[in-house]
Amino acid sequence: MDFINILQAGVASGTVLLFATIGEVLAERSGVLNLGVEGMMLIGAMSAYSVAVNLGDPWLGVLVAMLFAGLISQIHAFIVITLQADQVVSGLALTFVGTGISLVLGEGLSKSGAVPLLPTVTIPLLANIPFIGPIFFTDQSVLVYIGYMMVPLVWYYINRTRPGLHLRAVGEYPAAADALGINVFRMRYLYVFIGGMLAGLAGATISLAVSPGWFSELTTGGQGWIAIGLVIFAQWDPLRAALGSYAFGALRRLILDIQGPSVLFGLANPFYYNPYWGFFLQMLPYAFTVIVLVIGSREAMRKRLGAPAALGDPYIRGERGK
């Protein structure tokens, strides 16, 4: 068992969570909680794979995945922004709809043969850096590099640019943003759409890069929900979101790989000789999500930080602000 390999695969696996988490950070920063991430990811994974199978172009697959998931996200946007319904129930409904549609449209897709995948790239000079080079810059999918670039860009966008300031204003104090002439409704629609597109991208990352294929609901296996948990751990900050995502990616890989070798650190590997213990390993990502939530929630209480103030509330013009 080679730890460099595990971390390298972990970064790729973490990229899935990274896209989904950053998308949800943007949506929540605008004040809209979208629990439909899992459904949108399934839509993305299914449509990306389906396009790659039928048309042979993985890039077109990524594009369709992002557009389709973005489109689906607008159901949630319409219900919670225009119709002012409860965001929790609507998000759950979106997960059901996304799962159902992807199962219906993905029927028979799992039996399709070889599919053109996204290319992997090694960055010439950076790959030579000891330790970091082989983990981050060797044989990674193009999407992984897009992930690296997205983190600082989104951080800068939210914290240092004017549209980012507007985004935060809409999520913290929509009435004040409205008074400044920012169109709260349009902004929220936009960021829910972007969140949806990124969830679709996350799905495409699974089905065309990290673990290629379509395995119905097991394709995502709850990663959309883990991403929502990571948003809370990340305190709505893209940098911490990246940290959490890559850590969880590495954990996922470790769990898959630790059962392989018969000898671990010079000792008999208990997971090799007791394959059923693997079920306890399977629990770990979900258990860690709960632990990470406890850490994030305690920290938020202590520092009096927290969610964007208007998160979960519909904005109704002319109603007294809170």
Next chain:
Amino acid sequence: MTESILRKNRRIPFRIVVEPRLSEPPAWYPAVISLIAIIIALFIGGLLIELAGGDAVRSYLHIANASFGDIGVLSDTIVKATPILLAALACSVAFRMKLWNIGAEGQFIMGAFGASAIVLTPVLPAGTSPWIFIPVMILAGMAAGAIWGFIPGFLKARFNVNEIISSLMLNYIAVAWVNFWIFAVWTEGGFQMSTKFPENSWLPRLLDYANIVPLFRGLTTHLGLLIGIVAAVILWFVIFRSRWGYEIRLIGDNPRAAKYAGIDITRNIVLVMMLSGALAGLGGMSEVTGVVHRLQTSPIAAGYGFTGIIVAWLAKLNPLVIILVSVLFGALILAGREIQPSGVPKMIQGIILVCLIASDFFLRYQIRFERVED
């Protein structure tokens, strides 16, 4: 906000005015709105089925025939409705307090596990009388579910951990936990299921009485239905007629008022999550001892906990209405097993929920057409 949302259009002599309702709509109104929402949902679902290359009309006729066609399939529908009923009751009590327990699925699975442990460990020997077996299994199932509900409840009360995600994560953990036991400990010949339960631990079914009432021949409706209906009636009394129910409703409607009224919100979060978990656990117990008769993940973790969320919402969290709505969803799931593509029932459930939530708008706002006077 009485101004018109859609601006006056000069060419059309009407304008649409959307304004908040000031008075409660009549009692029949929400039901009609929900019905319209479901019809629209079925229509959208049909369109999607056609798009995916299926035959919508045939699918729907098939659902109607294969679930209400004769007494045999009606009984099968009710068997499917039973776990949904208990899961929906579980969701309804938590949702009433705006506690988003979406871990009913996991609590359901743990309930099945708890009941199975009585037979498989074995806590009680195989020859025990059903009069002892069944009550003990009911208690074990409820206890296991309650423990699984306690975890997110405690984390919410103590650390303000978001219960949506923690309860959902526990679903996956429950599946892995049960898988461990049925693969490693209680397996039947290495297959992914436990050995079959002895017959005196099964919930009695109608067909057991076929020699007394010939009509019951072949009907698999089991005691779980009665357990579910009794639970619904008790829950109705708890929610609407007891002091505790009043507290739960007050916390849900107005947590600040509840706090000033001296209601212990933290304690109620934990208790309600445990009650919710116990009801879902009862559902798992009923399914494993009434239908499956062995511990096995695929028929137990079939998404009843998630369907329960939709049913609870459609029934406006009213325990008695949940009984009726469960039967409709039992039909959808029963008939849906044979429909191609196989994701159709799940998709239709999702679309129904979307349309229902959207339709709530018409309960809060009224829409008038107003003649524009020049």
